[in-house]
Amino acid sequence: MIRSARKRHGAFVVLWVCLLPLIFFVGFESRTSFLGTEERVGVPIVPFDFGHIYSNNGRIYLFISHRVPSDPLVYWSPHEPRGHALPQDAIFLCAYVADKAEIPPMEPGFLIVYSLTDSEIIYQSRWEGVP
């Protein structure tokens, strides 16, 4: 291999050596953010079985404090789910992305976190509505 090709190869490796620690650091930081930075979106206002509800500037967010399942989707249902399957009348609210889900104000009922990957309900909780 000629010298210039070796130098170019070296430059790519240097770029890589600089970028990887940065990616790992930012990735790890953003990952841990959903493991407990409560002030991130506001003050918790409703205690929850598997997480908390926050309000921030009039918007309502769900924050899962347990393990976040793969491809999580958030549903609301007027009836309590039985087993792992979604109730027929469950309404899709949003996907749980970037460590939280913004949910619309819903009537009292049940809030459900469903994993698309696992095709089952992972978490559910009675929903009293937002005061």
Next chain:
Amino acid sequence: MGRCPLSLGYQAVGWNPQKKRYDMVVLSGLITYLAVFLGLAFTWFPHITIETAIIRAFGTAALILLHVILSIGPLCRISDRFLPLLYNRRHLGVIMFTVAAVHGTMSLVQFHALGDMGILASLFTSELPYLHQGWVPFQPLGALALLILFAMAATSHDFWLANLTAPMWKTLHSLVYVAYVCLVGHVVFGILQVETHPLWFGSLVLGAVWLTSIHLIAARKEHRLDVIQTHNAWISCGKWSDIPEDRAVLVCGHGERIAVFRYDGKISAVSNVCQHQNGPLGEGKIIDGCITCPWHGYQYLPDSGQSPPPFTEKIPTFRTKLEGDIVFVQAEPLPPGTQVPPTEVPK
């Protein structure tokens, strides 16, 4: 090349029984990995869908293969025991791209094909609403990596090496490092945001540390060969008996490496750069009295740097001498094709 084969005994690129055996080993390893992954996935996560299990099995397989591919180059620099892997690396690259393409295609179908938006539009825009929350779009990173891997797999044939020219082809294939960085980002900002077991994050970091370490070790070793000895008119190449028969040792002259060959009781030195596509002649060997390039088999006479008739390629040659047991080579190259009497050593 458009030329007749220059050496029958040195077929570095092309199908041969060794390459076929190599591919069989890789494919069986891959199938075994996929089977074990799927088996464990359905045992530990009984509700996982078949699509998700396949996406993850192929994704992890591609990532492991990429680590293997990126390890081969530096490992060969560290020890030539790994050279057989280097000669077959392109096959491994194409297999890895195929595996990654299955992962990418299935992900597109699973996550982007069922909406009311075009697949590609959905791929590149579905994460935008979350950017202000600090979300890093991992799917375009994966797509970019796949695009680079595709360009590499598509141009892996010698036809492209010949037509793009060696420097261009090499630059294109150096993009594998960009693809690797994109893939690490794809995994870190994608699946590892939800799969929080330390084993997964730890494995990826360990892989990066391994690759970085062997690249740095190899670079250090190579660097010694590239120390230009401009202050010396004659460069020491060590004892003549330490040069393996029909092989070369490398030293660095004015700007480029010099391959010093021992053969048939003689020592000759030529430029390390093959005229064809800049292959490393010093990693080749002498076959039928000619220095034979390990890449595509171009041949040169060791004492003149000329291809045997009727071919016309010429490479620079260097004067050599023996002082005691030590071989010396003159740092200054002679014009390509200059005849230099070889230095005699005991047979």
